Amino acid sequence: MKIKSLLLLGGVGLLWLNNSQAANILSNKTTLKIIHYKPALADDITIKGKITDKSGPIPGATISLKSNLGVGTSTDGEGNFVIKVPADGILIVKSVGYKTQEISVQGKTIFNITLIEENNNLSDVVVVGYSTKKQGELSSSVSIISAEKLKGVASNDVISMIQGKAPGVVVSSASGDPTAAPKINIRGISSINGGTAPLLVVDGNILGAYGSEGATYSPNDVESITILKDAAATGLYGSRAGSGVIIVTTKTGKAGESKIEFNSVVGFNSPSTGKFKLMNSQQLYDYQKTFSNPNSSVLNNDTNWWDLATRDGMTQNYTVSASGGTEKTRYYVAGNFYREQGTVISNDKNAYNLRTNLSSQLTKKLKLSLLLNGVFTRDNYANSNSLGDGYLNLPFDPAYNVDGTPVDPRITPSWLGRDVENFLHSTQYNLSYARSLNLSADVNLDYNIVKNLTFSSYNRTTFYNTFSVDYYDKRTKEGGATNGSLYNSTTYKNRLLSSNRLKYENSFGENHLTVLAVGEAEKSYYDEANLNGKNLPAGRPVMSTATDIISNPSGGTNEYNFSKYLSQVDYNYAGKYFAIASFVHENSSRFGINKSGGDFYQMGASWILSNEQFLKGIKPISFLKLRASYGTTGNAEIGDYPSLGLYSIDTGASYGGLPGASPSQKGNPNLTWEKQKTANIGFDIGFWNRIDLSVDLYDKRSNALLFFVPLPSTEGYKGYFDNVGALKNRGLEFNLTTKNFTGAFKWETNLNMAFNRNTILKLTNDKDAINPGGSQPSAVGRDIFDWKMPIWAGVDPNNGDPLWEKVITDADGVQHIAVTNTYAQATRQYTGTSATPKFTGGFTNTFSYKGISLSTFFNFVYGNEVYNDSRAYFDNDGLYESYNAMVLKSGWNRWEKIGDVATHPKPVLGGNHDSNQQSTRYLEDGSYIRLRNITLGYQIPDSWLSKIKISSARVFVSGDNLWTGTKFSGIDPEVDLTSGVSSFRYPLNKKVLFGVNIGL
Template structure:
């Protein structure tokens, strides 16, 4: 970001210098007499020329004078034109399918122009499931969001970044909790009893319903997102795509010199109660006086519990990447750090991501791609009572003792609040967090058997492990009844997927034919274990220190094999 800012300032400075020079030249000419300036300096001249593109002459190109568009002409069948304009005029060159150009005359009588084709969205290649098509060939409802359009949102979730960028797609979040994933629906809710989450496909392989797996990619590594909304989705992926499909394509290197990029984003999150306001001590005292006789001594404290429960959170996102390669071998390597503080104290998300995408054209017919990705995440959760206490605790009650330590309401006889709890006292002892590690590796092979016939084998393995801790210290209200309690849960997932595809593709004049046969085999392993204990020493959130259990351990194991043809 800093480097970009310097470049922008440099460009502005250069522009200012050019404008200063132009102003000086203009003043110089203003002081010259007509003989010094030349009698024909502003006289009209006739310009002749030819306009071509890479295929040859271009007929029907419009040439007009910028200062007076009524003066104009067009090229003939051989691309030739002639126009009379002022010697210091500027010509505007326009033609459908080509970039518009501005050509200064500068006293020239002959100007030949080469047109550049304009990028046409209809020729853009769009990834649609197991294959790709030109946008002009699509007859179904498809939205494509490029990496450029995803910028400007400080988030570590692609779904959040899609919000407002695709018609028919609704992204919502129930809270400002940075550890909670947003919900997404495509063209409304399509099922009452079934799932409504769209199917997620990353780099050509199915990941599963959105939200059922941990993140296997960083938004900074995303090249484009394609959203399939209608029957085209179920036609490719069956009933599991009934709620739509999100296709994520990550970045790859381009042939040429190594390109190193660093980007950073910093944002701030502020809590808000909207139009709802909380009373301070004086306001609450005055209100209570309308129906009772409160003790004036309550006014010695004026605690703003809302301000103590919330904070201005900061979001930081830093990415360093390197890409490049040759015509045969290309690479993209990136590392990312993301940290988001919630607007409730002790609530934040920290994520570290490392990706390496490598591809190589081993032979004229065989291409190999290796995609490696790792994400480590730690989520810290706020005390479950924090936000509630911020609303419900009375301003009459003090948050801190005279020595600066948080008040324990259980031993404070003058406490007025209904719930007899101070989240600041609990927060200093209790813990609630989850850490996860998600690793994925893709090995993809594309083999051109004969002309127009390709066999592809896309293979992915993922490892997903989480460990969660909820600890309630014996010194707190939450842990007092159990003399200290600890809950541990661990989850392990391993998934193996092999997707093998045979594709025939050919064009017959204006007609295009694609025939695709896909066979997929998938095996998943799932293990879960839940433990709990009580009677723990203060400050020791370790299960081996517990002397009793709250409930029997629980867990499970599952193996699933799926074959789709």
């Protein structure tokens, strides 16, 4: 090392000498006194390197010079970096979630640095917007669900699998039917007439609102799910992200040895009836004797229609995948078959999926990715009468003739049931199914124009086709009136999307800056055709065999387009201070010609306090970050032509044999985007690298709500769409993860909960409610789903009559509550309850020890009221004596004599004073906690597998929906939370599954 010394010669002069000069002077025994020395800067050298962890490259890691923090850079997407520093310098390497390292250069020019994780969650790289970031660097509210966390629950729909896994994300289903998709809401209902499903993004490209088209991926191919909730997170999708964004990232190959994996799951489904039971013949006979005079001969039959309508089914799920590649080319190829038999007869789902993900670094600057996916599905639907008949048919009626064939009630004089329907008879002839094919192809290019500047072009095309059949054979009740009928429907959808992105990313010392500009365009085509015919020969469900039509063919074609321009600036300093801001302008053909464009903006900031010196000494706190964001997002899910004046085909308006049309929708050239303004504050804190807590508070206000305004018939139109009204959602979310044991025996716990309240702030034309006469009026100042109906006051102990509350206003204007046994006099009142839960959440425990693993997952909903609509049919106090009845729940009783305090009125043939009319009698607590999944697995030791040349193998057994705790009297308390109504519920499926995962 060169040293320049400051010497005092003879006590007079000052000289700067190098080492050799000083040595010569000293060798001549010159008297010198050394006062000071100063190191000379070593020659700068260019070094290259790669920063990784145990899983692979670490993008965005910062490398700076310890002696001059202004000299620095960051790693690219592959973890590579280049920097020019002195040959004797010391490098500081930092990345959120990893331990900081100091590396001495010592003249070396190539470095491969492996960072050690300090907090696994913080170092996870997640997809956010049009780029990736480490979880610890986010300034927004985001939930990440890995493929590992999706395991356990058996489903062919990812949305079903995330139920209870993320705070503020509510998944609900009104049916256990495997062909039925669940509903999902993020942070409450943000629209009244507009769509409330989140935007779905798959592998970086917009797919559309969830449920808008068939599945385009298999859950087995999913690498991770990222759920964006606040404005800063949804920013770049802000124009259509008012209800949140779900980003699905599918699996890719990794450089290195090729892997072949086989996964198999086989199990059995059984229908769950909860606390609900229907009467057998003896019970029903004894019950009917209290209000009628049934003939004892009815006891000759005891048919369990529920057991005949339901069954034990089988679930099968098989996946074979191959992945691998080199540093330049990587691949992932997978095929999947999924079959689930519904627990209602003749109902099942069959899905076949093939995916190929390829990526290749064609040159040093150009990368190509090709993603191909195909899904073929066949859904067989249950007979439309199976479920209803299973609930309502009388056990007195026989299901089969003496010869074993199903009874045809139409020719059975002794049939007593009201609906004269035996679904077993019609099921053997009728058909109802749909088949669909969904193909998608992504071609993505990433080109490094110059250092730190990248251009990317992401392009997708999708083709979606469905064909459905409903056939009613002439031998059945449903097909008898038309001498056999057939309904065919065909749909075709094609979407084209091109997203072109320019990104600049650079580091200036400890300053890291990313600037993004995007231009995006989307075009969609949709066609539909519907045909029907009648007079078909028995057993010939083909339209060419029909000799007449039921109604004229129908159909149509739709188109829409979106175009978007956006910019974003993302900045962080020293891994401590983060800020992000974006602006989006989007146009849509769905809105009026005067206001088709919408402007949206988002901003967020965060501060990692744990990286500050004043917190370094507080050892219990391993991580602490504060976050805040604010911005606007939008909603365009209101149909394709809401702003145009529309006509409907009207057969009554035909003239001279030519079709006619009548006005249906009035045009509105000023119709524009529905907007949400969201503010979010939150913090993330970790203790001892074992306890992680995230908390978020938000306020989301929806303005310019898209709403169909009805018009009086004198206007000549049914109505028009306009921007009217406003509502707000406020809530609190938290997610807590604790690592209780971390040794050979591991135990991890996760609890997430969300509290949300919504309020309607304003409606069009100063209206008080959207539906004033409905059971959920959606009134100003109230929850959208507040219940309003006559309030049940119990049973009159003197005579067994039903009672309801009646509000009486006296001469002074003071209101008093009286009771009445006349339903027409009962007062419709707000019940003080809502279909909206007070809170929702999930609770997971994971245990592992020497290859043995056990996980339990509960999800829960609390504080919502469910209207059990089906009780009006089988809990009706004698009104429908030709329907079966339910066995009263424990604690319920019927009035029998004067003085009885009963929950149920006296049964009376023909009904007791309209006791089964809508009232809070059938409004029940819908709260529940459910053991959603429990899985016990064993990882077979490698030493056992090496002999048969298998790299890994795991066997497991799991159970879904094995236990539910609830007060609800019906089959299942889980309902579509956007309606809160339970009616002839398809039973929940309990599943016991056995699986094996093998890696070669």
